[in-house]
Amino acid sequence: MDTFSLLLDGLAVAAQPMNLLFALIGVVLGTAVGVMPGIGPALTVALLLPVSLSFGATGSMIMFAGIYYGGMYGGAISSILLNTPGETASIMTAVEGNRMARDGRGGKALAASAIGSFFGGTVATFGLALVAPFMVMVALSFGPAEYFALMVLSFMTVSAAFGGSVARGLTALFLGLAIGLVGIDKLTGQARLAFGVPELRDNISIAVIAVGLFAIGETLYIASQKFDVNEKVEAVKGSVWLTWQDLKRCIKPYLRGTILGFGFGPLPTGGAEIPTFLSYSAERKLAKGVAREEFDNGKGAIEGVAGPESANNASAAGTLIPLLTLGLPTSATAAIMLAGFQQYGLQPGPLLFTNNPDLVWGLVASLFIANFMLLILNLPFVGIWVKLLMIPRPWLYAGILTFATLGIVGAEGSVFSLILLLIFGLIGFVMRRFGYPLAPVLVGAILGPLAEEQLRRGLMINRGDWTFLFNSPIALTIYAIAIAAVLGPVIWRALAPKGANTAFAMDGD
Amino acid sequence: MASETREVGESRPPHEPGTPDFGGLAIAIGLAAMAALIWWDASSYPVRRSYAQFGPEIFPFLVAAGLAVFAVATVFLAVRRRFPPREEMTYPPVIWVAGAVLAEIAILTFGLGFILASGTLFGFAARGMGRKPLWLTVIVGILFSAVLYILFRLGLGLSLPTGPVERTLVGLFR
Numbered sequence: 001m002d003t004f005s006l007l008l009d010g011l012a013v014a015a016q017p018m019n020l021l022f023a024l025i026g027v028v029l030g031t032a033v034g035v036m037p038g039i040g041p042a043l044t045v046a047l048l049l050p051v052s053l054s055f056g057a058t059g060s061m062i063m064f065a066g067i068y069y070g071g072m073y074g075g076a077i078s079s080i081l082l083n084t085p086g087e088t089a090s091i092m093t094a095v096e097g098n099r100m101a102r103d104g105r106g107g108k109a110l111a112a113s114a115i116g117s118f119f120g121g122t123v124a125t126f127g128l129a130l131v132a133p134f135m136v137m138v139a140l141s142f143g144p145a146e147y148f149a150l151m152v153l154s155f156m157t158v159s160a161a162f163g164g165s166v167a168r169g170l171t172a173l174f175l176g177l178a179i180g181l182v183g184i185d186k187l188t189g190q191a192r193l194a195f196g197v198p199e200l201r202d203n204i205s206i207a208v209i210a211v212g213l214f215a216i217g218e219t220l221y222i223a224s225q226k227f228d229v230n231e232k233v234e235a236v237k238g239s240v241w242l243t244w245q246d247l248k249r250c251i252k253p254y255l256r257g258t259i260l261g262f263g264f265g266p267l268p269t270g271g272a273e274i275p276t277f278l279s280y281s282a283e284r285k286l287a288k289g290v291a292r293e294e295f296d297n298g299k300g301a302i303e304g305v306a307g308p309e310s311a312n313n314a315s316a317a318g319t320l321i322p323l324l325t326l327g328l329p330t331s332a333t334a335a336i337m338l339a340g341f342q343q344y345g346l347q348p349g350p351l352l353f354t355n356n357p358d359l360v361w362g363l364v365a366s367l368f369i370a371n372f373m374l375l376i377l378n379l380p381f382v383g384i385w386v387k388l389l390m391i392p393r394p395w396l397y398a399g400i401l402t403f404a405t406l407g408i409v410g411a412e413g414s415v416f417s418l419i420l421l422l423i424f425g426l427i428g429f430v431m432r433r434f435g436y437p438l439a440p441v442l443v444g445a446i447l448g449p450l451a452e453e454q455l456r457r458g459l460m461i462n463r464g465d466w467t468f469l470f471n472s473p474i475a476l477t478i479y480a481i482a483i484a485a486v487l488g489p490v491i492w493r494a495l496a497p498k499g500a501n502t503a504f505a506m507d508g509d
Numbered sequence: 510m511a512s513e514t515r516e517v518g519e520s521r522p523p524h525e526p527g528t529p530d531f532g533g534l535a536i537a538i539g540l541a542a543m544a545a546l547i548w549w550d551a552s553s554y555p556v557r558r559s560y561a562q563f564g565p566e567i568f569p570f571l572v573a574a575g576l577a578v579f580a581v582a583t584v585f586l587a588v589r590r591r592f593p594p595r596e597e598m599t600y601p602p603v604i605w606v607a608g609a610v611l612a613e614i615a616i617l618t619f620g621l622g623f624i625l626a627s628g629t630l631f632g633f634a635a636r637g638m639g640r641k642p643l644w645l646t647v648i649v650g651i652l653f654s655a656v657l658y659i660l661f662r663l664g665l666g667l668s669l670p671t672g673p674v675e676r677t678l679v680g681l682f683r
Contacts, residue, residue, distance in 0.1 A: 054665050167586060171540065171579040177572045178543060185565035188557065192569060193550050216610065223602035223637055394640035398631045398650065401606070405613055405630060406623075406657060410667035415617050422610045429603075434536060435593040452568040459563055 007129055010361025014369055019062050022055065023366050026063035027373045030070020034077070035385045037084045039400065041071030042332040042439075043218060046210035047403050049340055050411030057344040058359045062366040064340055065320070068333050069121055069367065072272070072313045073374045076113040077385050080106060080305070089272035089312040092280040096295070096304030103299050111242050112250055112302050113309040114378040119254045120310030121371045124262040124317030129364050131266075132353070135325035139350040144458035145468055149475035149482075151451040154328045157267075157485040158335075159440045166486060168436045175427075176444020179204060186449070187456060199416045206339035208408060209445055212421045213438050215404040217428020219397045224433070249291065250306040253283050257310035265318015266330065267485075272312040279307035317367065324348050324360060329446070332439035339446055347450075532595075533587025537580045544576035605637025622672020627654035 013019065033044045045064050052060035075090035080097035093113060100109040142150070159169030182193045183203035194200040242250070257279040264275040283303040287295045294301035322328040327348040329335035341348050346356065353360050378385075408421050428438060455469075462468040470476060551569035586592060609630045616626035631650025636643045658675065661667040663682065669675075 051661070051665070051667065054667065165586075165591070167579065167582045170575075171583065174572060174575040174579055175540075175543075178547060178576060181547065181569055181572060188565045190554050190565040192554075192565060193547065195550075219634070220603055220606050223606045224598050224600075225596055226599060392640070394635040394638035394646070395649075397606075397638050398635035398640075398646070399653070401609060401634045402627055402631045402650070402654065402657065405610065406627060406661065406667075406669070409617070409623065409627075410661060410669050413668060415614055418610065418614050418617070422607065422614070425610070426607065430536070433595055433598075434532065448568075448572075456563065456567070459567075464563060 003129055003133055006357060006361045007365060009357070010363070010365035011368075013058065013358050013362030014062065014366035019059060019362065019366060020369065022059040022063040023066045023370050024373060026066020027070040027073075027370050027377060029063075030067035031074035031077075031374065031377055031385060032070075032388055033067070034071035034074020034090075035388050036391075036396070037078055037082070039218070040075075040088075040333075041067050042210075042336055043214040043400075044071075045333055045336045045340065046207065046214050047400070047407055049207040049210060049336065049343065050205075050407035052340065053343060053411060057341075057346060057356075058362050060340060060344075061337070061359065061363050062370075064333075064337050065363060065367055066370045066373075068316050068337070069313065069370050070374055071333070072121075072309075072316050073114065073117045073378050074385065075312070076117070076305075076309055077110065077378075077382065078389060080109045080113065081386060082389060089276060089315070090308075091273070092276045092308040093305055093312075095280065096300045096302075099298055099300030100302065100305065101300075105300065105302075108242060108246060108302060109300070109305050110382050111379060112246065112306045114375060114382075115242065115247075116250065116254050116257065116306045116309035117313040117378070118371050118375040120258045120261055121313035121317060121374075122368060123258050124265070124314035125364065125367045125371070127262050127314075128317045128321055128367075131321055132325050132360075132364075135321060136350040136353045139326055142350075142474070143472070144454045144461065145470075145472045145475045146478065148451055148454040148458060148469060149472075149478040150326060150328060151447050151454065153478050153482040153485070154330070154443060154447060155440075155451075156482040158330070158443045159437075160486040165435070168434075169440050172431065172436050172438065173440040173444045176441035176446075177448040178444075179209060179441070180445040180448030180452075186453065197416075199414060203449075204420060204445075205412060205417070206336075206342065206442070206446055207411060208417050208420050209424055210336050210339065210442055211404045211408060212424025213428035213431075213441060215400055216421060216425025217432055217438070219401055220425060220429035221432040222393075222397060224429070246302060249302055253279070253303045253307035254310045256282055257307040258314040261311035261314025261316075262318045265315035266321040272315040272331075275311040275315050276308040279311040280304055283307040320367075324352065324363075325350065327450075329443060332442065335439060335442045335446060339442070342446070530587040530590050530592055533583060533592050537583035537587060540576050540580035540583060544573045544580060547573040547576070602637040602639070606634050609633030609637065617670055620670075620672055622675045623669040624651060624654045624658050624674045624678070625672060626670070627657070628652075 014023070029044060030041055033039050033041060044067050048060075048063070048067075052063065055063065072089055076093050076097065078084055079090040079094035080101050083094050083098040097109045097113065100106060155173055159173040160166050182200055184191050184194075184201055191201050257275075260275040260279045260282070261272065264278075265272075283301070283306075284295055287301060287303060291301045291303050293299070295304065319331050319334050322330055323334045323338060325348075327338065329338045338348060346352060346359075405418060405421065408417050431438060431441075458468050459466070470479075547569050551566040551573065554564065554566045557564045609632075612633055613626045613630040616629055617623075628651030629647055631653055632643060632647030635646040635650070640646050655678065658669060658678070662669050662675075663679075
């Protein structure tokens with residue numbers, strides 16, 4: 001069947017009232033957490049992981065994707081009005097966006113970002129629908145050697161691209177791999193690292209790891225810092241409607257941003273940081289006339305908001321390509337979404353497209369709907385989101401902690417899982433304090449057991465001969481990309497201007 | 510410790526050895542201990558013969574070796590002070606928040622139910638983040654948790670630990 005008819009079928013799935021409701025819940029939650037600095041889509045999806053078990057696979061994946069997209073929209077609001085990016089993906093938006101807000105053009109900045117997010121998200125979702133079937137065809141020919149190579153690629157790139165140092169990224173990865181070992185070995189039934197504790201014999205749930213590292217760890221980290229009371233929320237000034245003149249200035253940045261975002265999204269470079277940065281610097285370089293003057297005099301140029309905002313939403317769509325077709329997460333949120341699939345016994349990859357076309361195409365179609373919902377939520381109702389920034393921190397973080405433990409207690413049903421949760425929270429806290437990225441831990445814990453299975457299956461077919469790993473040209477190509485991906489960020493950091501480096505010290509959502 | 514970090518970091522280039530970062534060294538020790546534990550555990554598996562020639566121990570050995578390598582790398586990071594500068598730590602809020610989770614664990618172990626446990630967690634956490642007095646935050650937490658209990662237990666059918674409070678509450682709804 002061709003993509004178009006599959007997409008129409010998907011639209012029928014996505015338009016079911018329950019799924020529309022899940023999409024709406026997703027985008028509302030996503031925007032809300034996107035607005036609030038410190039909590040992002042990765043944490044939110046992790047929190048909902050245990051609770052979502054009663055929603056069904058399609059419903060919860062639609063909701064998770066809505067949260068991912070919504071987070072990208074919402075992040076712009078706090079960037080522009082507060083000069084504190086809600087997400088790492090919105091760091092570049094804060095530069096020109098906040099200047100525009102101080103110049104009394106906050107409304108225009110918000111509109112440019114909402115329309116840009118819509119444009120980037122929608123175009124890139126089309127791209128996703130077109131590219132995914134080809135990826136599936138390629139992936140169908142993969143054997144254990146290629147899959148193992150892909151996982152190595154994922155390990156390398158996730159560790160190298162997130163966080164400030166390759167060594168810390170890889171340390172985090174190995175910590176994740178170690179956590180993934182705990183439990184009964186699938187192939188032989190051997191209990192590993194269980195130490196006679198019955199709860200440890202059946203693997204540590206990904207929800208406990210994710211919620212512990214992100215929710216508990218983040219709360220502890222925020223608690224350890226002195227509260228900065230000097231944050232100033234700019235009031236929304238000026239019309240949120242763009243004139244034809246404004247829109248004309250935005251069109252080219254939208255196009256360039258979308259191409260950059262969609263191009264970098266599927267690459268395992270760790271989310272939206274690189275494309276948004278490239279988009280911003282491209283707009284700055286290409287600016288002429290009024291825009292040139294606004295960039296140079298610090299008044300805030302609309303192009304600097306339009307480009308990065310379309311880039312970050314386009315990258316969110318791009319990220320879904322390797323996630324759905326190969327089962328490879330390239331951002332923290334994607335890694336937790338992968339855990340969401342696994343929770344339903346589904347393994348993303350080419351087989352998902354043949355076995356569960358309803359789910360895959362329903363999810364893709366729902367992304368279009370989610371984008372429309374977000375455009376409406378973000379243009380006329382922007383004032384409501386700003387109010388979220390006023391929630392006092394004690395109540396906010398106490399609430400997050402309550403939700404975190406509610407989900408774990410409800411899904412796992414044991415006090416032991418709460419003890420594990422606290423341990424992972426403390427690990428996450430120490431890691432945040434010492435500048436370790438968290439995403440590689442998750443990717444290691446999720447993909448580690450899968451990589452081990454491929455490795456041992458390959459060894460079994462080849463009677464213990466390790467060389468099978470390096471006999472396939474596809475696998476060798478993938479290893480080459482993996483090496484380039486590790487060296488790439490090192491070179492990138494050396495070349496990038498000083499300010500850009502801070503973006504890499506944070507976690508990628 | 511943190512103020513020391515900044516002085517050394519600023520006045521000297523990163524290559525020159527100064528006082529090592531003791532926090533970083535502790536992490537290195539933790540990683541090494543973990544590697545040893547995994548190695549020891551994997552060595553205890555019974556030997557099996559199979560076509561693969563490698564059993565369940567092969568991946569743990571690889572992981573343990575990797576952890577050991579990065580334990581050594583971490584020692585270098587710590588000695589050369591390559592960790593990003595840390596803000597000075599304010600302990601009381603961290604202890605309150607960690608204590609909040611411990612309190613929930615304790616209350617659940619005594620079988621007092623979700624609402625009291627979760628309410629105490631909420632109260633301790635809010636207190637830790639600077640909201641006083643404690644009795645107020647705990648009461649707010651218990652009310653909030655009661656609403657969540659009704660929503661998730663009766664609405665979504667999530668099974669949450671039941672104690673005396675929950676039994677009374679469910680009784681009211683019947």
